[in-house]
Amino acid sequence: MSNQPSTNKAVPGSTTQMESTKASLVAALPGIELTWSVFCSQDRVVFPAGSLMKVLQAFKAAGFDQLTDLTAVDLLEYGSASDRFEIVYCLLNVDSGLRLIAKTHLSEPDLTIPSATQVWFGADWLEREVYDMYGIIFDGHPNFKRLLLPQEFQSFPLRKDYPVKGRGERHNFPVVTRAES
Amino acid sequence: MPLELIDDPSLGSDKREGLWTLNFGPQHPATHTTLRLVLQLDGEMVIDAEPDIGFLHSGFEKLGEVLDFNQYVTIVDRMNYISPLANEIAWHHSVEKLLGIELTPRCKYIRTIFAELMRIHDHLLCTGTCVLDLGGATAFMYAFNEREAIYEICERASGQRFHTSYTRVGGLLYDVTDDWVDMVKKYCKNFPKAFRDFEGLVMKNRIFVERTRDVGVLSKEDAIAGGATGPVARASGVVRDLRRDEPYLAYDELDFDVCASQGGDCYARFQVRMMEMLESIKIIEQAIDKLPSGPIYASGTGKETIPDKREVYRSIEGLIHHFEGIMPNRQMASPKDSVYAATESPNGELGYYIVGDGSFRAYRARTRPPSLLHFSLFARMMRGCMLSDVVAVLGSINIIAAELDR
Numbered sequence: 001m002s003n004q005p006s007t008n009k010a011v012p013g014s015t016t017q018m019e020s021t022k023a024s025l026v027a028a029l030p031g032i033e034l035t036w037s038v039f040c041s042q043d044r045v046v047f048p049a050g051s052l053m054k055v056l057q058a059f060k061a062a063g064f065d066q067l068t069d070l071t072a073v074d075l076l077e078y079g080s081a082s083d084r085f086e087i088v089y090c091l092l093n094v095d096s097g098l099r100l101i102a103k104t105h106l107s108e109p110d111l112t113i114p115s116a117t118q119v120w121f122g123a124d125w126l127e128r129e130v131y132d133m134y135g136i137i138f139d140g141h142p143n144f145k146r147l148l149l150p151q152e153f154q155s156f157p158l159r160k161d162y163p164v165k166g167r168g169e170r171h172n173f174p175v176v177t178r179a180e181s
Numbered sequence: 182m183p184l185e186l187i188d189d190p191s192l193g194s195d196k197r198e199g200l201w202t203l204n205f206g207p208q209h210p211a212t213h214t215t216l217r218l219v220l221q222l223d224g225e226m227v228i229d230a231e232p233d234i235g236f237l238h239s240g241f242e243k244l245g246e247v248l249d250f251n252q253y254v255t256i257v258d259r260m261n262y263i264s265p266l267a268n269e270i271a272w273h274h275s276v277e278k279l280l281g282i283e284l285t286p287r288c289k290y291i292r293t294i295f296a297e298l299m300r301i302h303d304h305l306l307c308t309g310t311c312v313l314d315l316g317g318a319t320a321f322m323y324a325f326n327e328r329e330a331i332y333e334i335c336e337r338a339s340g341q342r343f344h345t346s347y348t349r350v351g352g353l354l355y356d357v358t359d360d361w362v363d364m365v366k367k368y369c370k371n372f373p374k375a376f377r378d379f380e381g382l383v384m385k386n387r388i389f390v391e392r393t394r395d396v397g398v399l400s401k402e403d404a405i406a407g408g409a410t411g412p413v414a415r416a417s418g419v420v421r422d423l424r425r426d427e428p429y430l431a432y433d434e435l436d437f438d439v440c441a442s443q444g445g446d447c448y449a450r451f452q453v454r455m456m457e458m459l460e461s462i463k464i465i466e467q468a469i470d471k472l473p474s475g476p477i478y479a480s481g482t483g484k485e486t487i488p489d490k491r492e493v494y495r496s497i498e499g500l501i502h503h504f505e506g507i508m509p510n511r512q513m514a515s516p517k518d519s520v521y522a523a524t525e526s527p528n529g530e531l532g533y534y535i536v537g538d539g540s541f542r543a544y545r546a547r548t549r550p551p552s553l554l555h556f557s558l559f560a561r562m563m564r565g566c567m568l569s570d571v572v573a574v575l576g577s578i579n580i581i582a583a584e585l586d587r
Contacts, residue, residue, distance in 0.1 A: 039518050040278050065405050069521070069549040073536055078544060079517065088534060090521050090549070094405050094419060097426045101521055122408035125557040133242075148235035148586055157243060164240075164247055 017098055018043050021062050028058045042101060049087075049104045049113055056089070056102075056119045064091035064100060067116065070126035072134045076160040083107045085134060089116070106136065115141040133158035200228060203568070207236050211314045211572040214582035216556075222568060230563040230571075232556055234585055241587040245546030249512065250276045250350050251487070253546065258344040260548065260584040264303035266295045266335065267526045269348040274429060275522040275533035276543075279515055282351045282486070286431075286473040291357055292348065293431040294365060294468045295338075296524070297461040301372070302331045303527030303579070304412075304454040305379075311451070311576025312383050315392050320382035327375050330368050337361045351486035352478035362469060369466050373459070380455055393447035397562040397574035400445060407561070408554035411529025412457065413578055415441040416449035423525035435467045447577035512541035519545075528552060528579055552578075552585040 022043075026034065032055065035046040047055045069090040075081035083105035091100045106113060115138035116123040127138040128147035135156035138144060145151060153169065155162055205218040215236035221229040241260065245253050250273075257268040270292050277284065284292075309324030332342040338357050339345040347354050383389055399409065404417040414421065422439040424432045440456035442449040478486045487506035492499030505511045515537030523532030529551030538544035555578040562574050 039516075040281070040520050040522075042520060066408055068408060068410075068523075068530065069532060069534065069547070071534055071545075071547040071549075073519075073545045078536075078538060088519075088547075090532070090534065094421055097421070099521075101519075120406050120408070122406055122554060122557065125553060126408075129553075146235075148238040150235075157240065164243055 017096060018100075021093075021098060021100075025058055025062050028061065029055060042099065044101045044103065046103045046105070049106055052104060053114045053118075056116055059089075059091055059100070059102065060119050063093040063096065063098070065120075066092040066094050067120035067122050067126070068092045068099075070116065070123055070130065072130045072136055072158075074134060074158065074160045085111070085136060087113065087130070087136065111135060112137040112139050114139050115144075117141055132156070135159070199223060205571060207233075211575055212580075212582070213310060216580065216582050216585065218559075218571065220563075220568070220571070225568045227563045227566050227568060227571070230560045232559055234556065234582070237582045237586040239583075239587065242546055242548060245543055245548075247542070249509070249540075249542040250280075250515075253543070254348060255344070255346045257548075258346055260550065260587060261303070261526065261528060261531070261552070261581045262344070262583055263306045263581060264299035264527045265344050266347060267299040267303070267524070268531065269346065270296050270299075270430075271524040271526055271531040272533055273348045273350060274524050275520060275535050276350055278522040279518070279520045279535050279537050280350065280513065281516075282479050284351065284430075284479055285476050287356075287475045288352055288477045288479070289431045290468050290472050291338075291353060291477065293435070294465050294472075295335075295347070296430065297464045297468070298331050298334060298365075298368075300461045300527045301458050302328055304458050307527075307576070307579040308379075308383055308451055308454055311573065312386070312389060314572040314576050315389060317382065317386060317389060320379055320386075323375065323379045323382060327372065327379070330371075334361065334364050334368060337364060349478075349487060352489075355490055356477045362472065365465060365469050369462050369469070372462055376458060383451065384455060390448060392570070392573050393451065393577065396447045396566055396570045397577060398445045399558060399562050403558065403561060404445075407558045409529070409558060410551055410554070411525065411527070412450055412453045413529060413551075413555050413558075415439070416453045417445040418443045423523060423530060427523075429524060431468060431471075432464075434471070435464050437464050447573050450577040509541065514539050515541065515543075521549075523549065526551065528581070528584075529555065548584075548587060550584045550587065552581050556580050556585055 032051045037044050071088050073086040085106040089102040132146045203220045206212045207215040207217040217233040219231045257272040258265040305324040309321040313321040336342045339347040399417045401418045404414045420441045437460050440453050488499050488502045493503040519536040521534045523530045532549035534547035535543045536545040
């Protein structure tokens with residue numbers, strides 16, 4: 001049992017810490033285009049989807065030991081966006097409290113990217129949910145199937161071209177009687 | 182009970198003999214809502230557990246793209262419905278970060294008090310129902326009695342006992358009154374006695390201790406790599422609390438300890454929750470003494486926030502101001518950018534990733550639900566445990582299916 005006093009307040013996006021992490025990441029990933037930005041004192045980086053595994057492994061090596069969240073955004077109706085999907089990795093260094101939001105872009109027709117489960121096993125369900133909602137395929141995932149929706153569901157409902165009211169799937173669900181089950 | 186011998190070629194022939202599959206849920210008293218587990222058992226020992234979720238999926242995140250920042254608060258209420266106000270605080274914390282709104286001191290303190298009341302609210306139910314599942318109905322009644330008083334505090338402030346929808350962008354629905362302050366003070370005074378009774382019934386109950394000690398152990402490494410946060414992570418020795426590490430609201434002005442344990446088992450998780458309840462009372466007592474006076478809505482920012490209800494109903498200027506805050510063509514614009522902000526909800530890190538597109542609604546409103554990450558670790562915790570431990574582990578990670586499935 002440990003009650004630790006309130007010390008070591010890590011300011012998210014604190015510059016000196018982040019600058020050294022940035023420098024080590026840039027050194028570890030030569031030839032890979034990393035675009036850094038800051039908004040609301042949050043550090044973000046955009047990297048090309050082609051070098052995803054290399055980049056994620058470098059993030060882990062740089063101390064980001066927790067994948068806090070993994071999600072996607074459909075940029076279909078988003079003003080000037082040139083790609084269809086944005087995959088967002090929210091990373092955290094548990095010891096120092098440093099956060100980094102890493103993003104990559106994907107466009108149709110090839111919606112396949114490598115799975116992050118090899119790096120952080122917590123990505124398991126998060127990737128299944130992204131597939132469920134957006135149809136992004138994570139290559140190398142150990143148990144790849146829909147997470148929330150029924151396995152026979154055809155659409156990807158969080159895509160912007162899917163109507164809020166649905167397409168009537170609920171009415172077409174097969175009714176299983178007690179005798180058939 | 183559906184019994185079926187499995188024939189899995191990946192297992193050795195000596196091992197697969199006698200393995201059987203048990204379907205647990207979706208309707209089971211210990212799941213409290215609807216979730217399903219497919220358990221592979223060797224006699225009574227759990228070899229593997231595969232959760233099957235989504236029974237309560239209601240498309241909340243899709244609704245978040247349709248409703249505006251103030252309207253969506255009614256939906257986030259219904260995610261972790263055993264501590265609704267904590268979700269509201271987390272949602273508007275992210276929205277305010279995106280819009281760059283600084284809260285007034287009074288609003289910060291009221292939200293802090295509610296956030297801590299919700300922590301007690303959540304921990305009482307989580308612990309109470311787990312004891313109920315393990316066979317002790319008395320402690321549950323003690324817990325619910327204390328929850329009832331918190332319902333009344335919520336009702337006095339917002340008019341609603343349960344789904345309060347109390348926070349607004351940059352403010353709160355209503356200001357609190359002096360008798361609300363007295364109610365909270367009285368609650369803080371009475372709680373420790375009721376807590377001692379409750380704690381005695383739970384943590385010193387021999388049956389409870391034997392059914393939770395060394396059960397469902399989660400190692401520190403797994404907790405970090407698997408994305409565990411909150412009491413589940415702190416029980417495994419990850420001393421991290423967003424209230425201390427990334428202070429928001431009024432937490433940097435208040436004195437409190439972060440409760441943690443090294444055990445990693447179910448008992449440690451309840452131990453952490455029990456200690457946190459007393460810390461919460463400590464925080465509430467400080468906050469209520471320091472409660473500043475003044476406005477509850479962030480002002481000086483033009484028409485960004487809607488005005489206090491008293492202004493709306495008593496002056497024409499207030500009504501016009503309110504109208505401008507509500508009409509879609511006059512509401513403030515969000516930056517065309519994205520932000521991730523998280524708060525320490527009772528269950529762990531509750532974060533929202535919001536993408537703004539220039540309107541007063543989210544282009545994307547992603548919830549980072551602590552329940553989802555914790556439940557994905559369930560199979561890891563269960564391996565090697567007994568069938569009867571399933572309810573203990575389920576209760577100790579506090580799975581709320583509405584938040585899990587959204």
